[in-house]
Amino acid sequence: MPEGPEIRRAADALSDAIAGLSIDHVRLPYHRLRPFGPRFRGQRITTFRTHGKALLTNFDNGWTIYSHNQLYGLWQVARPNDPLLPGRALRLELGHQDRCIRLYSATDISLWRTQNVAQHPFLSRLGPDILDPILTPETLVARLQSTRFQNQSLGKLYLDQRFLAGVGNYLRSEILFRAGVNGLCKPNQLNLKRLVRLARQTL
Structure with missing residues (x-):
């Protein structure tokens, strides 16, 4: 797709x-x-x-x-x-x-x-569009830390269009690889530094 x-x-x-x-x-x-x-x-x-x-x-x-x-x-x-x-x-x-x-x-x-x-x-x-120029790493970190999303595995979360619209399998894989995080990890298992890195690699 x-x-x-x-x-x-x-x-x-x-x-x-x-x-x-x-x-x-x-x-x-x-x-x-x-x-x-x-x-x-x-x-x-x-x-x-x-x-x-x-x-x-x-x-x-x-x-x-x-x-x-x-x-x-x-x-x-x-x-x-x-x-x-x-x-x-x-x-x-x-x-x-x-x-x-x-x-x-x-x-x-x-x-x-x-x-x-x-x-x-x-x-x-839908959540915010991954290509929206007004989307910031700070906004994305806040979504990762929200009660709605913080306890979901990142591999699943990054395919959830309610979290972030426009991401599919290949983008998810590239984002997680560049951020150095395992898709089985959940946002609430990452410290702030790693969440910020993930958000920046996403955008």
Whole structure:
């Protein structure tokens, strides 16, 4: 499953391709989005925002497409006449003149009012995003020391999206290795110096 950094790179590529441009063609094969085509035509995508492994496509008319790639979802920047990727199901295509973005194979896709999207059942349970620039080592140490998380093994905790969003297996392994801690350890078994080192290696 793609982790937070991969989703952020995808968001950056999508933004470079089409953000700020008026959408002049729409394909919505996915049944949950199909009725909403008129809401996208003529609108501009203002931002592509990520939280953990979720990607939020924000439009200037106050609507947001929530998507989660899960295991098989894939975003692509293409030209409208480019053939579809083989072996994948197109979920949506949004284009401007000679460029478009496509989402394939994801099944967790929905449309939300931008002001309400934080209430999405997945987003509402997430902890802070590992790539959030305002997240500090001090904040992370405080979470590690909290009664909610201090008694969980680090190997399990770093996969818990409620603790920290966007971390998967490979990031967890790299963080724990660089911090020099065993995944079986719990935060309450580490002194402050080691917790600070873990937090800094995380960010």
